[in-house]
Amino acid sequence: MKSDRWTRRAMLMLVALAAVLSGCTTYVTTQVTAFSDWSGNDASRTYAFTRGAAQQNSLEQATYELLVANELATHAFRQVDPQQAHYLVGLSYGTKTDTVSVSQPAFYSSPWPGPYWGRPLDPWGPFGPFPPAYVTQAYPVFTHTLGIRITERTSGKEVYNVLARNAGDEQSLVRAMPYLARSALADFPLGNGAVRTVKMPVDKNAGVSNEAAGAPAPVLPASTPTAVQ
Template sequence: MKSDRWTRRAMLMLAALTAVLSGCTSYVTTQVTAFSDWSGNDASRTYAFTRGPTQQNSLEQQTYEVLVANELATRAFRQVDAQQAHYLVGLSYGSKTETMSVTQPVFYSSPWPGPYWGRPLDPWGPFGAFPPAYVSQSYPVFTHTLGIRIVERATGKEVYNVMARNAGDEPSLVRAMPYLARSALADFPLGNGAVRTVKLPVDKNAGISNEAAGAPAPASPASAPVVVQ
């Protein structure tokens, strides 16, 4: 029956909309904002992590420090004891969830195929297409952030402060963190007030290991980042 065809068509439209909204992307896009007074050289790039009161004895904190340490190492930083470090590096991170709604039209054809009023070949019937119905689809958007702050240990002077932020359908900060860490330190050091968009290809093997803290560093995306000015 015609009504069955309308129902199937509406269901197909809904399925297509859902696929578009929830489909996997091939890149993780991260916005990076940096504030910089950097004048260090490679010889002075020794550092130690510093932790706030709520970060003490935290396995989550230690896990993220490993990821950031990996990225710092590729930029000639060397981790040492706090008393020997030229710089102290602090991390901040978090997630929030928002609900987004998208409304799309769904078009229906006329149930009367003709012939009527001299239009025997009109597939839409005598009145043309019916006005579209509108279907709203709600879905969650997860925003993850990582901040990296570098200060001189001896003076407490802030020399670099960078924030990386991405949003999408990934609910886990743990899975997002390798991309945040790499994006935050892409093209280090950025100029003061620099804003960049960094695209990293999705690596299904990039994630956080369940091994004990202090184990070899978790894998992070291997391909070079694409930096959009």
């Protein structure tokens, strides 16, 4: 019946919307784009972080550096004094807020008296079907980004530049950062111009704590990030 078809469509849209916007999402999906001129024979992966003027003396910056340092360590990088470092690592990050409008069908009962009166979700009346109205609702979407730029200290040559970006209903950049850092450096080094999507399981305890920046960084699930494409 036509009413069943409309009801089924409405339910599918509501389920899809809930899956996208609810806080019960089981995976974080991150898009990663990399530009690379990395030498595969590099045996001296020593580095130091470099900061822009606005990042000096920043606890937020220090916290994110800890997360990135943990991921770099998994690829044999060792943090040393800036004067001894082979590479300099710079970070850029931010959050952008957008609004997404979603139209959903809303079914109302027939205005005519009859045996179907009082069934607000039934589009059928005694004289046939009534088409649904559509209700548009706006939802905030937060896009978080992390850029990691690696240059040679002595020459200033850029050898690796990667950008990780994810979007959803999570407002906090600090909660998103562990996933951004791990996704950005998964399978390092990627090829030049590589674009891929990484899916990671959500860990409720993966958020960065309010403790001092010198405390150990949060550890994400041990499972390997999944490259979707």
